[in-house]
Every structure is written in C-alpha cells, then in structure tokens.
Amino acid sequence: MSYGVIPYWIDLNILSGIIGPEDDRKGSFDVMFGLLQPSLSGLDDEFEIEDGWLPANDILSLLLKGGTPQQSENCTKHWYVIERIIQVFGKSLNNRYWYPSDSVDVFYDYDEFKMYRVDQKGEIKIGFPDDSPVVFSVVRNDFSKALENIRNSNISNNQKKQFESWIMHAEDNNTDLILYYY
Numbered sequence: 001m002s003y004g005v006i007p008y009w010i011d012l013n014i015l016s017g018i019i020g021p022e023d024d025r026k027g028s029f030d031v032m033f034g035l036l037q038p039s040l041s042g043l044d045d046e047f048e049i050e051d052g053w054l055p056a057n058d059i060l061s062l063l064l065k066g067g068t069p070q071q072s073e074n075c076t077k078h079w080y081v082i083e084r085i086i087q088v089f090g091k092s093l094n095n096r097y098w099y100p101s102d103s104v105d106v107f108y109d110y111d112e113f114k115m116y117r118v119d120q121k122g123e124i125k126i127g128f129p130d131d132s133p134v135v136f137s138v139v140r141n142d143f144s145k146a147l148e149n150i151r152n153s154n155i156s157n158n159q160k161k162q163f164e165s166w167i168m169h170a171e172d173n174n175t176d177l178i179l180y181y182y
Helices: 012-019 029-040 056-064 076-089 103-109 140-151 157-172
Strands: 005-010 134-138 176-181
Touching: 005 012, 005 076, 005 157, 012 056, 012 076, 029 056, 029 076, 056 076, 076 176, 103 140, 103 176, 134 140, 140 157, 157 176
Parallel strands: none
Antiparallel strands: 005 176, 134 176
16 A cells, blocks of 8 residues: 655634634534535445444534544544545645655654644644544645755655645645645
C-alpha cells in the first residue's frame, strides 16, 4: 500500500464553526447534517460497526453538536469524518509529487505544521488515531515560514514547487492548509 499527502485548502474558522462548540456561527444542525451526511458514504464499510467502530452518522452528529470524543478513544474514524467535512467545504489540491511519497517526515521538523488541529488556536481537542491518518494543519499566518522551511528542506524540487503552489492557492482563497497523510 502506498502512502502520500492529500492536501486541502479550507478556512479553519469555517471548519471550527462547523465542528466547534455551540455558538452563533453554527448553522442549523438539521441543515448541516443534511448537507454533510451524504459525504459519509462508504465510511461504515471501511470502519465497520460490527468491529466496534461508531457509526459515521453518530460521529458527525457529535462533531456538529460541538462534542469531542474521549481522548482515550481511537479517533481514526473521526478524522476521516472530518476529512469528508473538509471535502465539502474546502478544496483538494493537486498532489502529483506527494502521492505516493514518504517525504512527509519533513513536516514533523517544523512548528508551522501543527498536528491534529482543526482550528486557528488549537482549542478543539480531538483524540488521535491509532495509526493513520496523520493530519497536519498550516495556518495562513505561518505560510511564509512554512514555505521557507520547505524550500530549505531535503525533498525533491518538484515537491517544493508543488508545496509552493498549495500555499499560493490557499493564499488566493484566504484559507489555511490541511494535509492528510495516509
């Protein structure tokens, strides 16, 4: 099985408004659930309820209501539900030079690549998956430093150029980056 980076741009303020605590920014639960529920197709087949996984609809409901899973819980499926939300409200980017790739190790070296973060300030706490996906966020305020570090890293020039294009797309849309690795 190959591993690689799946990049998305999304405004983390919008994402945290969807799955964060209840406040004025949240839309109607029924409307949001109705909009997002079809995107969950296939998750219960990959992570079967019979094997002890929570139903994807239950996870979506928990997240939309501002709940967070227990930290001790294996949150693998939660992160795939979040990815489906990102696919609805964000945009995937070309990853030709990053999938397959094991160059993701470079992200661990820099503070700008926050792990398992779905909001600007890191206040929404969601437990970690058992294995994958590994999820990195780069907030727009950190783009220049992240880009500088990637340009000076020991990865291929094609990967550097493609990462730069991700930053440019996110900047053009006033969004942040989320990088899934699986």
